[in-house]
Amino acid sequence: MTTLPQRQLGNSGLTVSALGLGCMGMSYAYGPVDADEAEKTLRQAFDSGVTFFDTADIYGFGHNEEFVGRVLADVRDQVTIATKFGIVRNEGDAWDGPNRADGRPEYVRSAIDASLKRLGTDHVELYYQHRADPSVPIEETVGAMAELVQAGKVLHLGLSEAAPETIRRAAAVHPIAAVQTEWSLFARDIEDGVVGTCRELGIGLVPYSPLARGMLSGAVNSLDDLAEDDFRRGLPWWRPENLATNQALLDVVGDLAAKKSCTPGQVALAWVLAKGPDVVPIPGTKRSKYLLENLAAIEVQLTPAEIAELDALRPAGVRAALDREDGNRTTVAARG
DSSP states (O other): OOOOOEEEOTTSOOEEESSOEEOGGGTSSSSSOOHHHHHHHHHHHHHTTOOEEEOOTTGGGGHHHHHHHHHTGGGGGGOEEEEEEOEEOOTTOOTTSOOEEOOOHHHHHHHHHHHHHHHTSSOEEEEEESSOOTTSOHHHHHHHHHHHHHTTSEEEEEEESOOHHHHHHHHHHSOOOEEEEEOBTTBOGGGGTHHHHHHHHTOEEEEEOTTGGGGGGTSOOSGGGSOTTOGGGGOGGGSHHHHHHHHHHHHHHHHHHHHHTSOHHHHHHHHHHTTOTTBOOBOBOSOHHHHHHHHGGGGOOOOHHHHHHHHTOOOSSOOSOTTSOOSSOOBOOOOO
């Protein structure tokens, strides 16, 4: 097993590989599933030094947790597994249908037991509330999550796509190790409050989709590159009215990549990694080729001037996760 640089998530004491692996796409949402290639990629991630693996109970209605638990069973004591609860969706629902958030304490207790069974383990290192439930005070939900820590079923608590005030209220009940949210050159809104709040409270940041759902990798240039059942076909970044602006952004990234003799995706990941030692991106992939490319981004060093140039870029079109907590939404998506 290769060793990767390690990072600590805030003040939690939870130390993981500087890059983790988002496992959702291995069995869910991103077109046809290649089970053999996904299993190979997951094992190769571990062999390459990745120790931080992210899943959720909604991904494939539990199948993703079963997959991760099975493939990593023989190295369970050497990895950190993060999973999530709180998005409730009926199997067979259309992608664009509403999904209910559930933060009731009784649901928290039942959800962890179901996840542990699927994962084949007696605990998880990090347990996130996937989305806040507007009908349940965050204090009640986190209180129930804290009980899981006391019971030894969970070691650390996290939140996903939470607003700054929710993060503060949650941290007042129990220490929060990490906030997971979308963050990339294309998704910048967390810089306006979430990042500062987390750092004030000593909470780590776990960016998902740091490659903008594949757009920054160069692997997806148009809707024609996506399978018919790939949910990205409905995302604003690929709409015709936004493509010219976004292509100009990609050209800047591509030019910098050529200058540094690396790929555009590696530049994009290096930018996220440069945002601080408390930042641990979890790019997702189901292909070993892209896994190795992503891991090599750790070696890419950006100068302050290059970071500033990238900071100035702004895409056209809102990001994918339109379900980010804003105090009004009562339905959520299940794509991160």
